[in-house]
Amino acid sequence: MGARTRILAQEKDRARMKPLHGVYAITDPVLMPDDDSLLSAVEQTLLGGAALIQYRNKPAHPAVRERQATALLSLCASFGTPLLINDDVELCLRIGAAGVHLGQQDNSLAEARDRLGPDAIIGISCHARESLALEAQRKGASYVAMGRFFPSQTKPEAPASSLDDLRRIRPRLHVPLVAIGGVNAENGASLVHAGADMLAAIHHLFSTTRIQQRTREMNRLFQRTT
Numbered sequence: 001m002g003a004r005t006r007i008l009a010q011e012k013d014r015a016r017m018k019p020l021h022g023v024y025a026i027t028d029p030v031l032m033p034d035d036d037s038l039l040s041a042v043e044q045t046l047l048g049g050a051a052l053i054q055y056r057n058k059p060a061h062p063a064v065r066e067r068q069a070t071a072l073l074s075l076c077a078s079f080g081t082p083l084l085i086n087d088d089v090e091l092c093l094r095i096g097a098a099g100v101h102l103g104q105q106d107n108s109l110a111e112a113r114d115r116l117g118p119d120a121i122i123g124i125s126c127h128a129r130e131s132l133a134l135e136a137q138r139k140g141a142s143y144v145a146m147g148r149f150f151p152s153q154t155k156p157e158a159p160a161s162s163l164d165d166l167r168r169i170r171p172r173l174h175v176p177l178v179a180i181g182g183v184n185a186e187n188g189a190s191l192v193h194a195g196a197d198m199l200a201a202i203h204h205l206f207s208t209t210r211i212q213q214r215t216r217e218m219n220r221l222f223q224r225t226t
Helices: 003-016 035-047 062-078 089-095 109-116 130-138 163-172 188-193 211-223
Strands: 022-026 052-055 083-086 099-102 121-125 143-146 177-179 198-201
Touching: 022 035, 022 211, 035 052, 035 062, 035 211, 052 062, 062 083, 062 089, 083 089, 089 099, 089 109, 099 109, 109 121, 130 143, 130 163, 143 163, 163 177, 163 188, 188 198, 188 211, 198 211
Parallel strands: 022 052, 022 198, 052 083, 083 099, 099 121, 121 143, 143 177, 177 198
Antiparallel strands: none
């Protein structure tokens, strides 16, 4: 194993051990249509202190997805930040990413945990359904995601969640809870106060040239509650 490979392996291991707390940036192929814009945008959110990155590009050819995810993995490793792959356990395994995020219709959580191992980060969308969140926790999810909390440009049809849902479900969980759906630096404070461990954002972070600044603004929401 070469020195560069050893360093990346060590950085990926360090990333896996980071607490799941803070800003969770999710990529979007419309906002980042090519490799250069993808890497540049993600680098800006990492410089702003993003705690977790998810690569999401469902329409792309598998070869494009693997190329982009591999490049992102190297970038994230240099910041000691975990990279998750959206709904693709095979790709996660091939490149050695930190884990996956699954929807309710994606690969089963149990299967993903079996294939990726006990140290992988596996998140699952539970919307506002307490039963789904508790089941995901029981089956070994690393975190559960709730939302959408606000009007979303990425998934406008997603089932709505409320602050009351978050307050009701948070005390039942011992795993981190991610709030997603139209989240930004203005409305995110209410979610953090209600118990969200992470704020996931797509459009708010990546639809601007002020990516690093917006990431820092969202991070400050967590600092104000500690």
